[in-house]
Amino acid sequence: MSRINKQLNASNSNIYTPVFVESILKVNIPVSIYLKSADHFDDKYISSTSDSWVFDYSGSRCYAHFRQDKISNQLIKYICFHYASAKCPAQVPGVLHAWSLATDHCISKSAFTFTVLKDYLETQEIKPQYFYFIIFGLKILCTEAFPGFTLEDYEDLEFIPRPHSHDWGIYQEIDHVLDPLEKNMISKGLFEMAVAIRYGENYSLNTMRDAVILGLTYVTGARPVQLAKLAVKDLRIDTRNSETGLIRYSLLLPYAKQRHVTTERLFLAIPAEIGALIRHYIERAQLKPDGKLFEFSNSAPFNVSRAINKAFLCFSPPDYQAAVKRGEAALPTITPTDLRHNVGHSLAMQGVSAEEIAHILGHSSLTVAKYYILATPALALIRAKALGINPVWQNMVAMMLTGELTSSTKWQDQRVVGIIGDELHDGIGGCSRDDGKCPFSEVRCCYGCLYFRPFTDGDHQAVLESVVKEVDELISISDSVGNARNPLISIHETTQFEIQSVIARCRFHQEKGVCDEKTLCAVLRLYHRATKLV
Template identity: 40%
Template sequence: NMRYSIVVPYAKQGRFNHAKVSIKLPEEIATVILQYIKQFELPTNNQLFDLGNYAVTYCTTAINEQLFEFSPQEYQQRVSNGELIQIKYTSSQFRHHVAYSMALSGSSAEDIAYILGHSSLVTARHYIFSSPNLAQIRAIALGRNPVYQQIIAMLMTGDIITHEQDHGKNIIGFINNKIHINIGKCSYKANCFLEPVRSCYGCVYFHPYINGNHKEVLECVQYELESIIYMSDAVYNSSNPIIAINEATKFEIQSVIKRCKLNSELKNADD
């Protein structure tokens, strides 16, 4: 009895060397691969399939052919009859889809980074923190009543403060590759596991600055939301749950901006 396995490298080459993914092969497939190695006299340190400039085209074609085989029979039949145009995915879109699917199913940042072949957890964290179930539940619970929305919004964050007030540490974070530092303070005592800035606007430990740069954060979130909608439309997934989640984040930021404006007006009236 023989056992065969093949080691698969990452999709991206990271800065660190990790153990590769080992896949067990049936004896029939192993025999074909061994014959291929023997026929072309491939050294053990060479790539098994060196596609060169055709690698992207080959992988994209393979992905779409396999996805089509996995699709429902009704869809395959309608495509074959010319009633529908087959949905095609690029390799990048497929990678994003896998990462978002893993994030929505509760996978850890380490698992996502492992599958995508990333050398750090930064990108994987973005996939996770852009899809928290709490934000989606909160968005549904807000309803459509504007008065109720404002009441809930006031419960989402802490007090509106000035830079001089001591309510914890200053919050610094990135959204859309732009750093945001002048938004408020965090009074949470332990180390927070959520992503700074993005998750703060719906947190009770967040104390927004009355004159903070909240509009800049809103612009960055709006740009990300438009990009997600564009990507979802490109893959014919207009019901992408990430859209609802980012819309909830947008609403949270808008609520803080309205609260800051109201507090500023009341303060000026008292003066």
């Protein structure tokens, strides 16, 4: 029987091309996979030395048994490694099963190719959760440019109908939309870098280049081919105030994927911080006005994607960066396509018209923009459940965005003081910045900051009440002027969520007498349920 199994495994391996086999056997899967979202009672690592992964997570024991041929096992393990590092580890067994079914389909077609997998997604009845697991794995294969898979291929997945989406394709789904905490981390990281440069901080040219690419893609949704066509002179200074130092920037962005050849360009305003980063990058690189803004050698999609993920990692929590450096966690996987569709969805959710969305994204028709607008909160909730994104999972991610808990009696360095509304708040925590210069609004922005050290005996509830009061006032003002989708409301709600997470951590610390970086999911669930009932 063992001989028969070996023969079957050998024949199953024939679906892979020799160059793909060579590439997949070279990938590095750490012996211990770091779980960044593990709480106090979860396993902090998954041992990957055998074909059976067993680990405890969220009160359950998870089993993942890899029973395919050697090459398929290596492939699926690599995808599971990325999923455990980037998303909810409890879903790893589901990822394994989804990809086992996908490889079985490839065996029936005698080929493991992008075309076969795309056909599998289009023609087979797949559970919604498994559908997104396969999409996730394809993103890994395309982003890392495995033989037979490219980022151009990944964009071809856009119009595959998602489960229960009535043939509206990717534009009505949220599998490409960034988490609010991820968006908060990106915007704060870019803003902080711009301010640090203004005060004389020196970053390497590569770090600057990566941040500029992330910033441009994040705020404009530009495709890699558009970034490759950018010239230095395409950055424009619209206004400059010598007294305040305020500068307004705009960008002439080339069109891409048009039906007809065009030399016209999009005229887009960009945030001052992004404009300042681009100017500094141009000066550091000593680029000429008629020269290219970015040099991508032979592959713009690959280089843009790599720059985005390197910059994202730079803005990530220190413990996650350390785990990646040790090889225990996977690098983040965010593609230009993800950021582009995030721009489209964000604009639609703010009530922007189809014409404006089409202009910003450089579309020649309103078709895609209308699909963005058709995406409803109800659809978003369904997709979030299918992807395993839930409030408890977001809580665990949020807890990584502040530093260690400490006591006000033990903290000897700089303390945080600030005003929210008409209330002065102090004694809530300390700031661990070396230079003591913070570019953000103190107290208001501290609860989502990596340098913030919350005091376990601080009055965080008073801060929360001040923010809630501001949210209520914002909603009232927005409703009175007919602007129910005021973007400031979502920003304040994110701040409110961050403060609630810190309160839950402090409460758990006081009740249990331990200072742990990860709190119990049950405590968070009960606390947030209580705050909603108040």
